[in-house]
Amino acid sequence: MRFIPKKVDDSVNVSKEHPLVEAGTLVIGLTLIFAAIAAALILIVDLVLLFVSPEREAAMFSNWLPDGIVAVEEEDKRVVALQALTTRLARHWEDSPYEFRVEISADDDLNAMALPGGLIIVTSGLLDSVESENELAFVLGHEIGHFRNRDHIRALGRGVVLTIFFVAISGGDSVANLSMTISDLTLRGFSRGQEADADKFGLELVYKEYGHVAESWRFFERVGDEDNALIDIAAYLSTHPSPEDRVARMIELAESNGWPVTGPVVESEGY
Amino acid sequence: MDGFEKLNVVLQFGLPFLILVLAYFVGSMIERRHFRNLRKREAEASGYPVITFETLPADWTVGSTGLVSGNVVVSLDYFKRVIAGLRGLVGGRIKTYEPLLDRARREAMLRMIESSRQSGYDAIVNVRLETSRLANSRRDGDGVAGVEMLAFGTGITLKNRRQA
Numbered sequence: 001m002r003f004i005p006k007k008v009d010d011s012v013n014v015s016k017e018h019p020l021v022e023a024g025t026l027v028i029g030l031t032l033i034f035a036a037i038a039a040a041l042i043l044i045v046d047l048v049l050l051f052v053s054p055e056r057e058a059a060m061f062s063n064w065l066p067d068g069i070v071a072v073e074e075e076d077k078r079v080v081a082l083q084a085l086t087t088r089l090a091r092h093w094e095d096s097p098y099e100f101r102v103e104i105s106a107d108d109d110l111n112a113m114a115l116p117g118g119l120i121i122v123t124s125g126l127l128d129s130v131e132s133e134n135e136l137a138f139v140l141g142h143e144i145g146h147f148r149n150r151d152h153i154r155a156l157g158r159g160v161v162l163t164i165f166f167v168a169i170s171g172g173d174s175v176a177n178l179s180m181t182i183s184d185l186t187l188r189g190f191s192r193g194q195e196a197d198a199d200k201f202g203l204e205l206v207y208k209e210y211g212h213v214a215e216s217w218r219f220f221e222r223v224g225d226e227d228n229a230l231i232d233i234a235a236y237l238s239t240h241p242s243p244e245d246r247v248a249r250m251i252e253l254a255e256s257n258g259w260p261v262t263g264p265v266v267e268s269e270g271y
Numbered sequence: 272m273d274g275f276e277k278l279n280v281v282l283q284f285g286l287p288f289l290i291l292v293l294a295y296f297v298g299s300m301i302e303r304r305h306f307r308n309l310r311k312r313e314a315e316a317s318g319y320p321v322i323t324f325e326t327l328p329a330d331w332t333v334g335s336t337g338l339v340s341g342n343v344v345v346s347l348d349y350f351k352r353v354i355a356g357l358r359g360l361v362g363g364r365i366k367t368y369e370p371l372l373d374r375a376r377r378e379a380m381l382r383m384i385e386s387s388r389q390s391g392y393d394a395i396v397n398v399r400l401e402t403s404r405l406a407n408s409r410r411d412g413d414g415v416a417g418v419e420m421l422a423f424g425t426g427i428t429l430k431n432r433r434q435a
Contacts, residue, residue: 001328003320003394010310013373015366019299019354022366026357 049154054097057153061117065103078127079104081270085133086120086140092208093201098147102140112139114146116153130219133266137209138216141202148201151194196249203253212263213254217247291350298348302370309377316384320394321424327396334428339395341382344405345375346417375420376400383422392426399423 082102090100098118107123114120120143130136146152207213220243254261327333347355351367358365379400387395401421 001330003322005317005319007317008313010306010313010373010377013376014370015364017366019295019350019367023350023354023357026354026361030357030360 114152134215141205145198145201207259212260294349332430339387339426340423342421379420379422387426395424
């Protein structure tokens with residue numbers, strides 16, 4: 001028997017497709033699939049929301065406090081004062097199904113959150129920076145506005161559903177972490193339309209409480225002046241309109257409703 | 272957006288992307304060079320009989336025998352790993368791994384042939400290929416550090432070299 005060497009085709013074991021073509025196909029295709037699933041999940045949450053009444057939600061979450069929120073002592077007089085202010089404002093929303101609870105989170109960021117069950121969390125950083133009760137009243141009124149439109153539970157529902165989705169598809173490897181971060185950036189918080197509606201309702205509450213809306217937007221003017229240095233951009237400005245636009249819209253709103261933009265301002269002592 | 276946040280965004284998204292691009296270019300350069308090298312050495316080794324027979328042809332007269340082997344350990348670059356990870360979500364051929372295993376198999380064969388030649392054998396029979404996964408040094412033992420490809424066979428010298 002003789003051994004006759006032959007030239008072997010050395011390309012049969014390697015695909016002809018360029019690796020970048022494969023990469024592009026996978027990235028674009030998967031992005032489209034994920035986007036479609038995420039959109040479907042968001043729609044499902046919105047549908048489910050139609051069947052959970054605000055009363056039922058309020059009952060379900062009546063004593064709930066999210067993990068990771070460092071609440072200031074309950075006896076703190078700031079909590080008491082804040083609770084009183086919130087109750088006063090909420091009185092003007094007559095058929096409110098919520099009994100609002102206020103907690104202060106020991107956090108230097110300037111932020112306020114609306115959470116399921118009528119829970120409003122205000123950061124101590126925000127409390128330290130407000131210069132009048134009227135400013136604070138508008139921030140609280142804005143959060144109450146989110147409750148009226150039920151934005152808070154929509155956002156929470158989406159967040160939970162999308163987190164489960166991303167964990168499920170990837171089991172927590174590096175690709176998954178990337179998609180988690182992107183979903184955090186794009187879907188945490190509320191849309192600009194939701195923010196505008198909440199602003200409107202908040203301003204209305206402030207007007208009903210004080211008879212004028214003076215200083216309501218001073219907080220945003222100041223934040224704009226300080227070049228947003230204190231605000232966590234990713235969590236706040238990406239979903240909130242820019243402070244300048246927001247102030248302009250609020251002034252317009254006050255004028256069209258005939259709400260006076262000047263009036264006696266209450267000191268922020270005690271907050 | 273202040274400096275720290277910008278830095279954070281750059282680190283979170285820019286750095287992995289940069290590594291990905293770098294891994295692609297470096298990885299494909301190394302791959303091209305390796306394939307060129309393999310073709311050259313394979314051309315040199317093409318007259319050397321490497322056979323998978325377990326039993327010798329009746330007309331071959333063997334002088335001496337011995338085990339010959341060649342092995343190689345290959346690892347993935349980050350680009351291939353990421354693409355394979357995406358592929359793992361939908362299934363299908365992991366095309367980015369194919370050149371890698373092809374290189375490993377051919378390199379192991381060439382090393383076996385080169386070692387057999389050095390030992391003075393005229394041919395290798397009963398050639399087998401094996402692979403084994405090398406675990407990562409990560410504490411959870413997850414992930415793959417690389418794959419070992421081992422080629423081994425029986426080197427033989429022939430009484431009459433023209434037989435083969």
